[in-house]
Amino acid sequence: xxxFQCQETAKNTGCTIKGVCGKPExxxxxxxxxxxxxxxxxxxxxxxxxxxxxxRSNDDFVLQSLxxxxxxxxxxxxxxxxxxxxxLRRRDQLRQAFLNAYKEKNGSDFTGTLPDAAxxxxxxxxxxxxxxxxxxxxxxxEDVRSLREMLVIGLKGIAAYAEHAAVLGYRKPExxxxxxxxxxxTTKDLSVDEMIALVMKAGQTAVTTMALLDxxxxxxxxxxxxxxxxxxxxxxxxxxxxxxxxxxMEELLKQTEGTDVDVYTHGEMLPANYYPAFKKYPxxxxxxxxxxxxxxxxxxxxxxxxxLTTNCLVPLRKENTYLDRLYTTGIVSxxxxxxxxxxxxxxxxxxxxxxxxxxxxxxxxxxxKGTIVGGFAxxxxxxxxxxxxxxxxxxxxxxxxxxxxxDGRQKSRGYYTEVAENLPKDTVILxxxxxxxxxxxxxxxxxxxxxxxxxxxxxxxxxxxxxIALKLKEVFGLDDINKLPVSYDIAWYEQKAVAxxxxxxxxxxxxxxxxxxxxxxxxxxxAKVLVEKFDIKPIGTVQDDIAAMMAGA
Numbered sequence: 001x002x003x004f005q006c007q008e009t010a011k012n013t014g015c016t017i018k019g020v021c022g023k024p025e026x027x028x029x030x031x032x033x034x035x036x037x038x039x040x041x042x043x044x045x046x047x048x049x050x051x052x053x054x055x056r057s058n059d060d061f062v063l064q065s066l067x068x069x070x071x072x073x074x075x076x077x078x079x080x081x082x083x084x085x086x087x088l089r090r091r092d093q094l095r096q097a098f099l100n101a102y103k104e105k106n107g108s109d110f111t112g113t114l115p116d117a118a119x120x121x122x123x124x125x126x127x128x129x130x131x132x133x134x135x136x137x138x139x140x141x142e143d144v145r146s147l148r149e150m151l152v153i154g155l156k157g158i159a160a161y162a163e164h165a166a167v168l169g170y171r172k173p174e175x176x177x178x179x180x181x182x183x184x185x186t187t188k189d190l191s192v193d194e195m196i197a198l199v200m201k202a203g204q205t206a207v208t209t210m211a212l213l214d215x216x217x218x219x220x221x222x223x224x225x226x227x228x229x230x231x232x233x234x235x236x237x238x239x240x241x242x243x244x245x246x247x248x249m250e251e252l253l254k255q256t257e258g259t260d261v262d263v264y265t266h267g268e269m270l271p272a273n274y275y276p277a278f279k280k281y282p283x284x285x286x287x288x289x290x291x292x293x294x295x296x297x298x299x300x301x302x303x304x305x306x307x308l309t310t311n312c313l314v315p316l317r318k319e320n321t322y323l324d325r326l327y328t329t330g331i332v333s334x335x336x337x338x339x340x341x342x343x344x345x346x347x348x349x350x351x352x353x354x355x356x357x358x359x360x361x362x363x364x365x366x367x368x369k370g371t372i373v374g375g376f377a378x379x380x381x382x383x384x385x386x387x388x389x390x391x392x393x394x395x396x397x398x399x400x401x402x403x404x405x406x407d408g409r410q411k412s413r414g415y416y417t418e419v420a421e422n423l424p425k426d427t428v429i430l431x432x433x434x435x436x437x438x439x440x441x442x443x444x445x446x447x448x449x450x451x452x453x454x455x456x457x458x459x460x461x462x463x464x465x466x467x468i469a470l471k472l473k474e475v476f477g478l479d480d481i482n483k484l485p486v487s488y489d490i491a492w493y494e495q496k497a498v499a500x501x502x503x504x505x506x507x508x509x510x511x512x513x514x515x516x517x518x519x520x521x522x523x524x525x526x527a528k529v530l531v532e533k534f535d536i537k538p539i540g541t542v543q544d545d546i547a548a549m550m551a552g553a
Contacts, residue, residue, distance in 0.1 A: 029131035042183035066159035076333035157499025203506030210463035222276035230286030243309030271457035274375035406493030433459035515539030
């Protein structure tokens with residue numbers, strides 16, 4: 001195996017024996033093989049589009065397949081084997097459709113060359129061997145490999161967001177078209193300029209996708225509102241839901257209504273507490289615990305069933321006893337965990353096994369007391385625009401610091417807590433994603449009634465932060481987003497954060513501090529391009545970085 005798609009990758013170079021995330025070599029290799037076959041599907045999909053015979057029947061499959069390869073999502077090798085077999089079947093159908101369309105248009109059979117990803121055939125007996133030759137290192141040139149993988153890693157994040165929107169019935173064909181274009185491009189010999197252009201197009205597509213997901217979430221569940229979220233526990237047994245999928249949240253709340261079973265969010269599901277549609281459920285108690293990497297202790301102490309709706313599931317430790325109350329759904333899988341099947345057309349998922357088990361469990365063990373405040377997505381902040389602008393003009397707010405992104409296990413991430421604690425009292429932190437758990441329970445106060453931590457929501461709600469910045473640029477009559485009193489101190493961990501980063505670069509944001517390390521998938525030459533063109537920089541010391549940000553550097 002060789003995997004360097006997450007921030008924790010070994011020695012910031014690549015995991016080669018077992019993933020730091022816990023991913024076994026066999027699983028990593030199967031993910032590589034699935035991506036390989038998806039590239040073959042993309043080759044034919046692109047060719048069919050060129051022939052005027054586009055095929056949209058595989059759009060969902062491609063999104064979901066890319067999503068399964070994201071960090072901490074799918075752990076069950078058998079499900080990967082089945083998905084690879086399905087990908088081969090779909091690829092061969094596309095191949096035949098292409099050959100037929102080509103002959104129809106040209107009057108002769110296709111005799112050109114095709115990449116191995118489009119022609120290789122095999123069965124599950126050959127999967128393990130083939131997988132060892134199609135991974136990241138099959139691209140020999142370091143810079144080509146870096147640009148291809150930056151594209152594919154960003155593509156995985158875009159696919160995750162697009163899948164969340166698709167679940168709610170929102171699609172844009174240009175997003176699916178880019179999936180094919182990007183995957184197919186990795187089978188071609190392109191110039192560096194062409195590859196960089198595709199990476200920037202990925203940023204543009206990420207903006208489009210996050211805007212679509214924002215529309216899907218707010219049209220379905222209302223605009224997030226400023227909310228005080230309970231972080232204590234009740235006396236009833238409960239179900240804990242983690243991940244990002246709001247439709248799963250909705251169906252779970254409906255099915256637990258009147259059952260004397262409470263529902264709590266965990267990790268990236270915390271922002272569900274901000275949506276009006278969910279506040280009407282009295283048994284929706286609040287949020288339990290912190291970010292994803294605390295789950296082996298927090299799932300244990302919760303005592304009731306735990307539902308994982310997307311990524312952020314980590315392997316259980318030997319001492320953990322919650323496997324028999326761990327449930328996965330959607331693209332998530334884990335050996336030994338019960339899996340809640342996809343919803344039938346026009347129907348809902350069946351969460352009755354979780355509800356029945358919850359009734360037999362003890363209430364959650366208390367971890368925290370009190371409340372935390374969130375719900376500062378773009379609609380809510382823009383409603384306060386006059387107040388915010390006046391605070392900036394009066395000097396009450398000197399600077400905004402965007403500290404969005406991911407949390408993680410490394411001790412160096414304590415940097416973000418220290419930055420939050422040491423920023424001057426006239427600064428406001430804009431956040432989204434689980435990075436907020438490093439400081440959202442600190443008592444940082446407010447500025448004239450404006451909280452000093454404004455939480456927009458999930459990692460995809462980084463789109464809200466971009467909307468806010470663009471609106472401020474308009475209000476202040478600036479011609480460049482980089483002239484705003486805004487600094488970017490971003491924490492990253494996995495592929496959705498890479499999609500957000502590419503989105504910010506596409507929007508023209510410069511001077512982003514990225515940590516706790518720069519991505520291991522950046523070759524020295526590619527890193528140099530990003531530094532020269534976008535002024536991306538690694539984090540430094542807390543005091544030096546705060547001083548530089550306050551000086552606008």
